[in-house]
Amino acid sequence: MKTSEKIDEGREATLIAAEGAGALLLTTGVAACMVYLLLMLSSLLLVRSAGAQSAATTAGMQLEAGLEKEKVDGDLAAAMNIYQRLAANANAPREVRAKALLRLAVCKEKIGKEAKQVYQQIVSEYGDQPAASEARARLVKLAQKDHPTTPLTMSERKIEWSKLGSVGHTDTDGTQAVLRNGNSLYIGDVAGHSRRLILNNNHFGWVPSRDFAWVALDLLGNPERRHTLALIKTDGTGYHELIRDDESNSIFRENSSFQMCWSWDDRFLALSDFSLRTEIAGQLWVVSTKDGQRRIVADMPGQRVRKANFSPDGKYLAFVTMARDLVANATSRTYIVSVTGGTPRLVYESTPWVVGSYFISFLDWTADGRYLAIKDLRDGRSALYLLPIRDGLPDGEARFVRFGEYDEGMTTQSGALVSSDDLSQPASSDALLGGLDEGGRFQGWLKLKLKASKNSSFSFSPDGTAIAYTALDADATRRNLVIHNLETGQERVVYHSEYASLNCKFSSLHPRLFCVVEKEGAKSTLMSIEAESGHVEQIASFPASRFMLLPILDERTFYFSEKAWSLSELDPPILRWDRTTHEETVLVDSTKDRIHVCFSLDGRWIIRQSQDVMALRPIEGGEWRTVATGARGLQGATTTADGKWLLYLGEDASGRLSLFRVSVSGGSPELIAQIPAGHSVGSLTASPDGRHLLGGIDSGPVPTLWVLENYVPSEK
Numbered sequence: 001m002k003t004s005e006k007i008d009e010g011r012e013a014t015l016i017a018a019e020g021a022g023a024l025l026l027t028t029g030v031a032a033c034m035v036y037l038l039l040m041l042s043s044l045l046l047v048r049s050a051g052a053q054s055a056a057t058t059a060g061m062q063l064e065a066g067l068e069k070e071k072v073d074g075d076l077a078a079a080m081n082i083y084q085r086l087a088a089n090a091n092a093p094r095e096v097r098a099k100a101l102l103r104l105a106v107c108k109e110k111i112g113k114e115a116k117q118v119y120q121q122i123v124s125e126y127g128d129q130p131a132a133s134e135a136r137a138r139l140v141k142l143a144q145k146d147h148p149t150t151p152l153t154m155s156e157r158k159i160e161w162s163k164l165g166s167v168g169h170t171d172t173d174g175t176q177a178v179l180r181n182g183n184s185l186y187i188g189d190v191a192g193h194s195r196r197l198i199l200n201n202n203h204f205g206w207v208p209s210r211d212f213a214w215v216a217l218d219l220l221g222n223p224e225r226r227h228t229l230a231l232i233k234t235d236g237t238g239y240h241e242l243i244r245d246d247e248s249n250s251i252f253r254e255n256s257s258f259q260m261c262w263s264w265d266d267r268f269l270a271l272s273d274f275s276l277r278t279e280i281a282g283q284l285w286v287v288s289t290k291d292g293q294r295r296i297v298a299d300m301p302g303q304r305v306r307k308a309n310f311s312p313d314g315k316y317l318a319f320v321t322m323a324r325d326l327v328a329n330a331t332s333r334t335y336i337v338s339v340t341g342g343t344p345r346l347v348y349e350s351t352p353w354v355v356g357s358y359f360i361s362f363l364d365w366t367a368d369g370r371y372l373a374i375k376d377l378r379d380g381r382s383a384l385y386l387l388p389i390r391d392g393l394p395d396g397e398a399r400f401v402r403f404g405e406y407d408e409g410m411t412t413q414s415g416a417l418v419s420s421d422d423l424s425q426p427a428s429s430d431a432l433l434g435g436l437d438e439g440g441r442f443q444g445w446l447k448l449k450l451k452a453s454k455n456s457s458f459s460f461s462p463d464g465t466a467i468a469y470t471a472l473d474a475d476a477t478r479r480n481l482v483i484h485n486l487e488t489g490q491e492r493v494v495y496h497s498e499y500a501s502l503n504c505k506f507s508s509l510h511p512r513l514f515c516v517v518e519k520e521g522a523k524s525t526l527m528s529i530e531a532e533s534g535h536v537e538q539i540a541s542f543p544a545s546r547f548m549l550l551p552i553l554d555e556r557t558f559y560f561s562e563k564a565w566s567l568s569e570l571d572p573p574i575l576r577w578d579r580t581t582h583e584e585t586v587l588v589d590s591t592k593d594r595i596h597v598c599f600s601l602d603g604r605w606i607i608r609q610s611q612d613v614m615a616l617r618p619i620e621g622g623e624w625r626t627v628a629t630g631a632r633g634l635q636g637a638t639t640t641a642d643g644k645w646l647l648y649l650g651e652d653a654s655g656r657l658s659l660f661r662v663s664v665s666g667g668s669p670e671l672i673a674q675i676p677a678g679h680s681v682g683s684l685t686a687s688p689d690g691r692h693l694l695g696g697i698d699s700g701p702v703p704t705l706w707v708l709e710n711y712v713p714s715e716k
Helices: 002-027 030-073 076-088 094-108 116-125 130-146
Strands: 155-161 176-181 185-187 195-200 204-207 214-219 230-234 240-244 259-262 268-272 283-288 295-301 301-311 316-325 335-338 344-348 364-365 373-379 383-392 399-405 407-412 416-420 428-436 442-453 464-473 479-485 491-496 503-506 511-519 526-532 534-540 547-549 555-560 573-579 584-588 594-601 604-609 613-618 627-631 636-640 645-651 656-664 672-676 681-686 691-696 703-708
Touching: 030 076, 030 094, 076 094, 094 130, 094 185, 116 130, 176 204, 185 204, 204 259, 214 259, 240 283, 259 301, 259 584, 268 301, 268 316, 268 526, 283 301, 283 316, 295 316, 295 335, 301 364, 301 373, 316 364, 344 373, 344 383, 344 491, 364 416, 428 464, 442 479, 442 672, 464 503, 491 511, 503 547, 511 547, 584 604, 613 645, 627 656
Parallel strands: 364 407, 442 464, 636 681
Antiparallel strands: 155 703, 176 185, 185 195, 204 214, 214 230, 230 240, 259 268, 268 283, 283 295, 301 316, 316 335, 335 344, 364 373, 373 383, 383 399, 407 416, 416 703, 428 442, 428 691, 464 479, 479 491, 503 511, 511 526, 526 534, 547 555, 555 573, 573 584, 594 604, 604 613, 613 627, 636 645, 645 656, 656 672, 681 691
């Protein structure tokens, strides 16, 4: 009997029950009537349940009939008709419809017809079903078949992307890209012929899925929203949130960005590289893209999980770690762990790096899952290697592929490797020089074109006519100490450092610089360098990381940050060291809160910036006193030379990044000047006479992106 006939019989039974109930009301009473009616309604529900089960059974039987026609009888036309009817049957279970579409696509391939559209339909509409994994695998094979460029010859081509917007190695497969311009995220072709808006937002990170169907969004918290992990389709639809943090940041622990990567079947995300200020910096999470359920699959105490990638079959995660302070163990270590959890297994450890010049060794899996793509240094040269992997374990030594930087990398669905070369145009800093008259009125900005290394801190000479900064060297692992004459623009190198960890500050008394160099094992050396002669004198050694802070007033008392290379130069703990007694005192302890600390140039005040609040206290101790609110991010601050005015960056009424000042005694902040459009200013420092202000402009690296094809050996 057909299901519709059973339902009609059920309705008829209901009418009969109603009539019977009415009769019983007139004769034998209400109680007997109700019992009879309930019995009849229960029968109807059983009929309907049996009908639903029958529909599922029927669909399953029809699928089996289609498989018999396809595989036993070889009648592909009849099988395809069955599959098409099943796929269009809204009453059939989703799993059956997905399988029917998959078999339909396979049949189409067998008779030489286009099947790509059917596979794409499975991925788009049935991404949660097992059939979607097979559909994605077939799409990869079809893509390789459609682009058979020199199958036996390795080739590499450059991706011209600089005019498109912000694009990284995870954002493109060499043909299409997800890119950012301002607060807008687009998808388009790398040639720049077309693009389509995905969303408008601010303060967010993103990474597209390998099939470019979805984008994962790391939406940082602001006054309108909490820190959120969300997804959106690349056509701008389907936005939904997976994880929304609470007011106390109890999930992500801090409102700061993290790394994301997609599984090859789009069913999961891996999250890593959480803030080093938190206890979850060594954790690796797997998050379901269906419902946001998350689990910790690895926790590496004392380590920082920098990135992770799923194996193509979805069974494993490979991830790379570094020591939290970047120098305790000067290597990057690659592990493999099951996606269900367990003990991570170390599979590769890089060559030790030079302090201050770390690199990430793990790039990605190859598309066939047989290798890990590895970057390492051998005999001083950077190169790409392939590490054989079988069942989650190394299956031999890493094999050399070719020389190159390969600072980062991602494997595309077609099997190519998209890599970035950050050294071709390394991160650097220029500076903005601002002038103030005797009344403190702003006189305008002058941009200084410098060769400063990324995050270089600047320091004025005692007479205010020159600045010192650390500059890039031809060898990226080294740094130069440069003095720039503000009157003539001439520069000269006064010291060459073998380490990229060099940082220096001018003395307030003499044309002399004091520098700290961090070396192997996190050991640091303090030395003085004469600005005129370049004469170097070693002063002291420290058993741990040290970063020089201003001011240096008497050449006896020095201030250091201990976490500069792992967090930032202004992060606690902040230490004071006495050159005469060699005693070291903690002025500001470590904290889980995200704060930056600096000093007034007269040595009287410690300045603390937390979120948008500026506070200060006497350097010898006491309570913190709020003097201003509305500061922009954690950009750092400074004071005038006499210590009377606090200078900081904030947003004016129009939202423009601007320079403000406020009295250290408190009061209303005063807008001094707007920052020129298009510039992001970091560190601030004032000249000894208070007439000049210098702000570093971090231009960031402009990576060169490459697509490497046919680099994986064929299976024997």
